Amino acid sequence: MEERGNISIHTENIFPIIKKFLYSDHEIFLRELVSNAVDATQKMKRLSAIGEYKGDLGELKVTVKVDKDAKIITISDNGIGMTAEEIKKYINQIAFSGATEFVERYKDAGEQNQIIGQFGLGFYSAFMVADRVEIITKSYKEGSEAAHWTCDGSTEFAIAPAHKEDQGTNVILNVAADSEEFLETARIRTILDKYCKFLPVPVEFEGEIINNPNPIWTKQPSELTDEDYKNFYKELYPFSEAPLFWIHLNVDYPFNLTGILYFPKLKNDFEIQRNKIQLYSKQVFITDEVKDVVPEFLMLLHGVIDSPDIPLNVSRSFLQADSNVKKINTYITKKVADKLNDIFKKDRATFETNWDDINVFIKYGMLSDDKFYEKAKDFVLLQNTEAKYYTLEEYKALTQANQTDKNGQLVMLYTTDADKQHAFVEAAQNRSYDVLKLDSIIDSHFIGMLEQKLEKTSLKRVDSETIGKLIEKDETKDSVLNDTEKEDLKKIYETAINNQNMQVEVAPLAPDDAPVIITLPEFMRRMKDMSKSGGGGMMFMGNMPDTYNVTINANHSINQRILKAKDDNKERIARQAFDLALLSQNMLSGSALTAFVKRSVDLIDKE
Numbered sequence: 364m365e366e367r368g369n370i371s372i373h374t375e376n377i378f379p380i381i382k383k384f385l386y387s388d389h390e391i392f393l394r395e396l397v398s399n400a401v402d403a404t405q406k407m408k409r410l411s412a413i414g415e416y417k418g419d420l421g422e423l424k425v426t427v428k429v430d431k432d433a434k435i436i437t438i439s440d441n442g443i444g445m446t447a448e449e450i451k452k453y454i455n456q457i458a459f460s461g462a463t464e465f466v467e468r469y470k471d472a473g474e475q476n477q478i479i480g481q482f483g484l485g486f487y488s489a490f491m492v493a494d495r496v497e498i499i500t501k502s503y504k505e506g507s508e509a510a511h512w513t514c515d516g517s518t519e520f521a522i523a524p525a526h527k528e529d530q531g532t533n534v535i536l537n538v539a540a541d542s543e544e545f546l547e548t549a550r551i552r553t554i555l556d557k558y559c560k561f562l563p564v565p566v567e568f569e570g571e572i573i574n575n576p577n578p579i580w581t582k583q584p585s586e587l588t589d590e591d592y593k594n595f596y597k598e599l600y601p602f603s604e605a606p607l608f609w610i611h612l613n614v615d616y617p618f619n620l621t622g623i624l625y626f627p628k629l630k631n632d633f634e635i636q637r638n639k640i641q642l643y644s645k646q647v648f649i650t651d652e653v654k655d656v657v658p659e660f661l662m663l664l665h666g667v668i669d670s671p672d673i674p675l676n677v678s679r680s681f682l683q684a685d686s687n688v689k690k691i692n693t694y695i696t697k698k699v700a701d702k703l704n705d706i707f708k709k710d711r712a713t714f715e716t717n718w719d720d721i722n723v724f725i726k727y728g729m730l731s732d733d734k735f736y737e738k739a740k741d742f743v744l745l746q747n748t749e750a751k752y753y754t755l756e757e758y759k760a761l762t763q764a765n766q767t768d769k770n771g772q773l774v775m776l777y778t779t780d781a782d783k784q785h786a787f788v789e790a791a792q793n794r795s796y797d798v799l800k801l802d803s804i805i806d807s808h809f810i811g812m813l814e815q816k817l818e819k820t821s822l823k824r825v826d827s828e829t830i831g832k833l834i835e836k837d838e839t840k841d842s843v844l845n846d847t848e849k850e851d852l853k854k855i856y857e858t859a860i861n862n863q864n865m866q867v868e869v870a871p872l873a874p875d876d877a878p879v880i881i882t883l884p885e886f887m888r889r890m891k892d893m894s895k896s897g898g899g900g901m902m903f904m905g906n907m908p909d910t911y912n913v914t915i916n917a918n919h920s921i922n923q924r925i926l927k928a929k930d931d932n933k934e935r936i937a938r939q940a941f942d943l944a945l946l947s948q949n950m951l952s953g954s955a956l957t958a959f960v961k962r963s964v965d966l967i968d969k970e
């Protein structure tokens with residue numbers, strides 16, 4: 364006999380809310396219904412395991428079918444099914460989650476975490492796409508009668524006896540006119556692929572099993588080979604290059620979390636590579652926007668995190684304040700640091716080979732997270748121009764004796780472009796100084812951080828001063844020129860250069876140092892860099908022209924020759940020497956370059 368009734372008071376406003384609130388995400392109905400079907404089959408397994416169900420389980424499976432002509436989507440399972448009473452209780456009284464009762468009854472059997480649904484939207488999300496929903500279901504309980512429930516999206520429902528051979532549930536959606544896009548098999552396949560790819564029970568669509576019910580993150584690391592991890596990466600990102608290495612996460616206290624994080628080969632465009640971590644709850648895909656769950660600097664990693672303890676359908680600000688999320692954040696950071704330390708200790712060669720790809724994570728992490736800095740300071744590497752790698756400690760040991768200045772400050776030299784700054788790198792090497800390669804965007808911040816954290820240490824770009832000034836020692840160099848000669852030389856050069864932004868100075872350098880050296884002071888450059896990246900209230904600096912220091916080597920024979928040259932030739936030679944300095948730094952162009960070439964031809968012609 365058919366029975367009619369009203370869905371409980373809680374539901375008065377639920378349908379408009381479901382339709383409106385979830386408007387943008389209608390496709391989620393399929394995730395919810397397939398998840399319910401999967402839960403029902405899992406419960407069956409559970410009942411069989413604890414001896415409550417003695418029959419043959421058969422092949423537990425969920426099937427999704429689309430009948431475009433009849434405008435119907437059916438989600439079927441051979442799980443526990445429901446009696447008419449259970450439908451009334453679990454489906455009609457929607458505020459009363461069936462899972463709660465299930466857990467109550469079986470909590471002593473353990474593993475109830477596996478059973479509780481956490482997705483919050485539930486069965487009624489079906490009404491986002493259907494104007495009539497039917498359930499035909501038969502309980503696993505012996506002698507149960509099948510039941511047929513129908514509801515048209517109002518608060519009224521009908522329930523009647525039905526015929527169904529096997530236990531299990533068919534949820535039948537009569538798709539609404541405004542949702543017919545979901546009758547396209549391609550669309551359904553895409554949705555299944557997104558949310559159901561790793562559900563723990565086989566899901567069939569169009570005669571095929573579309574999921575991998577045993578993804579590797581649910582297994583023990585000891586069961587898995589490197590090949591397994593690499594293959595899984597391919598499964599997740601079919602078009603990506605093989606990952607460098609990975610971390611298998613596995614924790615059950617104080618929260619539950621499993622997963623695998625991969626270190627990808629980094630491309631230049633970091634933005635594109637973000638949001639490559641997928642968040643699951645009990646193998647159901649939730650989102651790939653993991654901001655707040657994963658520390659910012661680790662968002663460049665790829666992979667999967669699965670946790671039933673992450674609150675899912677809550678607002679962002681709540682997520683940030685959630686204590687589980689904070690713990691998860693800390694845990695992941697620690698695991699990543701430990702893993703890196705492990706590789707560094709066990710296989711430094713591999714660590715060095717991969718440095719180009721991982722240094723951005725590590726530096727970014729050190730900059731943004733003090734705890735990570737504390738761990739990473741032991742394995743962060745500095746690379747010098749000879750492509751050798753040192754830890755901070757090792758590098759200090761290497762340079763301390765030779766590169767400590769007269770004030771006891773250790774000066775580490777670096778280049779941002781070993782080719783362009785070649786003359787300066789060579790001048791440093793001539794003094795047996797070591798030069799680091801710090802050339803990525805993040806390095807300018809990294810340099811600042813090192814200066815703050817390392818005691819009595821500064822970093823200077825190799826072309827920011829003449830070598831004698833970069834690392835000032837106590838020794839004073841004798842000058843071959845007296846003060847009047849120096850003053851004369853300065854004036855000759857000033858006239859020859861004729862540019863206010865070039866600060867000329869005459870200094871006694873080594874005779875084999877270059878005759879003219881042009882430098883952009885470290886302080887000036889950093890301020891300009893800062894204003895370019897919009898920080899530090901230094902915006903005005905960005906518009907100022909670069910002011911270079913031009914150091915004339917008093918001890919170089921050319922400069923002595925200039926003083927002795929005929930008056931009309933003095934400035935010509937000075938200009939030529941200055942242009943050569945510009946040339947060595949790639950700063951000579953336009954009419955100055957043309958003039959230089961002409962002058963050079965003249966000079967050769969005269970020889």
Ligand SMILES: Nc1ncnc2c1ncn2[C@@H]1O[C@H](COP(=O)(O)OP(=O)(O)OP(=O)(O)O)[C@@H](O)[C@H]1O
Nearest residue numbers: 399400403453460461462480481482483485486532
């Ligand atoms: N395919 C099914 N087979 C058996 N029981 C089902 C099925 N679908 C739903 N149910 C019952 O209906 C209840 C309500 O489902 P609903 O999806 O609204 O909430 P839930 O699954 O408990 O929690 P969630 O909000 O996570 O979905 C379930 O707990 C379950 O007892």
